[in-house]
Amino acid sequence: AQSVTQPDIHITVSEGASLELRCNYSYGATPYLFWYVQSPGQGLQLLLKYFSGDTLVQGIKGFEAEFKRSQSSFNLRKPSVHWSDAAEYFCAVGGNGADKLIFGTGTRLQVFP
Amino acid sequence: DTGVSQDPRHKITKRGQNVTFRCDPISEHNRLYWYRQTLGQGPEFLTYFQNEAQLEKSRLLSNRFSAERPKGSFSTLEIQRTEQGDSAMYLCASSPRQGSGGYTFGSGTRLTVV
Numbered sequence: 001a002q003s004v005t006q007p008d009i010h011i012t013v014s015e016g017a018s019l020e021l022r023c024n025y026s027y028g029a030t031p032y033l034f035w036y037v038q039s040p041g042q043g044l045q046l047l048l049k050y051f052s053g054d055t056l057v058q059g060i061k062g063f064e065a066e067f068k069r070s071q072s073s074f075n076l077r078k079p080s081v082h083w084s085d086a087a088e089y090f091c092a093v094g095g096n097g098a099d100k101l102i103f104g105t106g107t108r109l110q111v112f113p
Numbered sequence: 114d115t116g117v118s119q120d121p122r123h124k125i126t127k128r129g130q131n132v133t134f135r136c137d138p139i140s141e142h143n144r145l146y147w148y149r150q151t152l153g154q155g156p157e158f159l160t161y162f163q164n165e166a167q168l169e170k171s172r173l174l175s176n177r178f179s180a181e182r183p184k185g186s187f188s189t190l191e192i193q194r195t196e197q198g199d200s201a202m203y204l205c206a207s208s209p210r211q212g213s214g215g216y217t218f219g220s221g222t223r224l225t226v227v
Contacts, residue, residue, distance in 0.1 A: 004155075034215055036218075041220075041223075042220055042221075043117070043119075043204055043206075043218035043219050043220045043221050044156070044204070044206075044216075044218040045218070046215045046216070046217070049215045090155050090156070092155075099144075099161065099168070099169065100146075100158045100161065100169065101156075101158065101216070102158075103155030103156050103157070104155050105153070105154055105155050106153075106154070106155050
C-alpha cells in the first residue's frame, strides 16, 4: 500500500536550534517526494522536491532534505530554526508526473524564543 | 499572476444545503486538483483535471460531490445535501503539464456544516 508516515505529531525546538523532521514512505514505484509547509488557515507551500539525482535536496527558507532509498526516508532538516518557521509540515509522495500525491499526517513545529 | 485563488475562504451552511466552491488556477497550468483536509490530517486527494477532462476521482468523492472545469480554466466543486462529516478545508492546487514541478496550492475554502 502507498503511504507516508510522519512519526512526530508535534515537535518543539528553541530558536536557533537545529531541526530534523522525519518522513518514511511506502511506494511501489520510483517515488517523487515533496515537503510542504502550512501556516494556520493557509494553503500549502512547496519547500522542496526530489525526483532523481543528488539525494540531498536544497529548498526554500534554508531547508534541505535527504532521500535515503534503503531506509525509505526523506527527512527534512534545517541547521538553525527561526521563530517564523513555526507551522505544520507535510511530507508527500507521488509517482511519475505526480498526478496524485499521498500526504502524511503532518508534524506541527513550535519554536520557542 | 496571483497564484491559485479559491472562493469563498469560509462557508458555513446548514446540513442538507448545497454548496459550491470555485478555484482559479495559475493561468498556464493545465492540471487542477482538489484535495480535502480535516483537522489533524494531511490533505486527501479528491479529483483532478487535465484541461477540461476529469481524469481521476477518489472513492472519497461520493455521488453528492461533483467537480467541473468546463473551459479548462476555473473549476467548481459542488457538494449536494451537505452532511456534518463534510466539514473540512477544501484545497485546490494546480500544476503545469506532467505535474513534475509540484503543486501550487490555494489558501483553501473552509466549510463548516451545522
